[in-house]
Amino acid sequence: MLETPTSTAAGPSTWTRKDLLDTDTLTRPEIDLILETARAMREVRMRPVSKVSTLRGTTIATLFYEQSTRTRASFEVAGKALGADVVNLTASGSSVEKGETLIDTVRTLEAIGTDIIVMRHHRSGAPYLAALHTGASIINGGDGTHAHPTQALLDLFTMLQHLGSLEGRKVVIVGDILHSRVARSNLWTLTAMGARVVLCGPATLLPRWLPPRCEGPGSCSVSTSLDAAIEGADVVMALRMQKERQERGLIPSLREYIAGYQVNAARLARANPGALVMHPGPMNEGIELSPEVAHGAQSLVEEQVANGVAVRMALLYLIAARSRA
Ligand code: CP
Numbered sequence: 664m665l666e667t668p669t670s671t672a673a674g675p676s677t678w679t680r681k682d683l684l685d686t687d688t689l690t691r692p693e694i695d696l697i698l699e700t701a702r703a704m705r706e707v708r709m710r711p712v713s714k715v716s717t718l719r720g721t722t723i724a725t726l727f728y729e730q731s732t733r734t735r736a737s738f739e740v741a742g743k744a745l746g747a748d749v750v751n752l753t754a755s756g757s758s759v760e761k762g763e764t765l766i767d768t769v770r771t772l773e774a775i776g777t778d779i780i781v782m783r784h785h786r787s788g789a790p791y792l793a794a795l796h797t798g799a800s801i802i803n804g805g806d807g808t809h810a811h812p813t814q815a816l817l818d819l820f821t822m823l824q825h826l827g828s829l830e831g832r833k834v835v836i837v838g839d840i841l842h843s844r845v846a847r848s849n850l851w852t853l854t855a856m857g858a859r860v861v862l863c864g865p866a867t868l869l870p871r872w873l874p875p876r877c878e879g880p881g882s883c884s885v886s887t888s889l890d891a892a893i894e895g896a897d898v899v900m901a902l903r904m905q906k907e908r909q910e911r912g913l914i915p916s917l918r919e920y921i922a923g924y925q926v927n928a929a930r931l932a933r934a935n936p937g938a939l940v941m942h943p944g945p946m947n948e949g950i951e952l953s954p955e956v957a958h959g960a961q962s963l964v965e966e967q968v969a970n971g972v973a974v975r976m977a978l979l980y981l982i983a984a985r986s987r988a
Contacts, residue, residue, distance in 0.1 A: 681985070683802045684812070687851045700981060701976070701977040718747035722779075723979065724777045725751045726752050727783045733945075733968055738781045738804065744976055779979060791806075811845050814848065816852065817974040821963055822941075830880075832858050833897050834849075834858045834861070834897065835900070838864055838924065838951060840864050841867075846862060863887070863889050864887070868913055868914065869887070889926070894934070895935055901940075902951065903944075926940065928956060931956055940952065
């Protein structure tokens with residue numbers, strides 16, 4: 664087994680958090696440490712033998728109350744790549760179906776020796792409750808409409824790989840902002856890095872609290888016109904149109920949504936040349952992105968997924984090192 668490279672200038676000893684629940688409280692040095700560690704993890708992934716034994720003896724549980732492909736699979740791959748034992752649990756098929764509470768479930772996982780619980784829950788705030796009731800570390804893998812911190816960090820990592828810096832860069836996030844935990848967590852990291860974020864969508868899919876008071880060096884504004892917002896954009900991130908929202912009458916029809924908010928070749932031509940196209944997935948191809956844009960040269964959709972492993976390895980490494988210290 665090869666050991667993890669320690670090319671990070673700041674070591675894991677500078678990480679002090681037990682849990683990762685959102686990006687809103689992350690400091691700039693903490694974000695930089697995660698990114699730097701993720702770069703080292705990416706190097707590990709590129710080696711012929713892409714496994715190390717750094718987390719041998721660490722047990723990680725993925726506890727998913729809601730469907731997932733990318734987050735769950737990449738945490739499992741990340742944990743195994745670091746030599747950890749990984750246990751996978753979904754609400755379906757576990758004692759949750761017999762009525763076991765969230766608190767009892769996380770305490771049970773702790774009792775069998777779990778060090779880190781990666782958790783997804785349909786209720787906003789559930790990981791915060793879990794974190795209060797277990798000594799195991801909790802990583803939020805997405806809670807309701809609230810937060811998805813590891814997605815935001817892998818999005819940031821991917822943007823920086825291409826742009827170097829986000830200082831003054833225009834990032835347009837378009838779609839169902841109202842229900843998007845991805846948009847919320849991205850807002851904090853992107854403004855912390857100095858980006859000019861534009862949140863764009865139909866008025867019925869924009870929360871009333873917008874624009875928020877941003878404390879980072881970046882800024883945030885709101886637009887209901889993608890044609891206007893996309894002018895001069897360096898990054899365009901489309902969010903999944905949650906079809907179930909139509910039933911609540913928040914958009915007139917998918918056809919009208921596509922007409923106003925789909926990122927297609929004509930709209931992308933209004934952005935800066937070579938603007939990056941992103942989507943957290945899962946994607947409704949032909950709705951949020953036209954097929955030629957989804958699979959075009961500017962699309963980073965698959966790169967985002969690949970980077971998710973390196974970023975999640977970094978987070979597992981930092982959090983496990985903290986709990987062993
Ligand atoms: N982006 C994301 O969270 O995807 P999954 O739902 O597949 O995990």
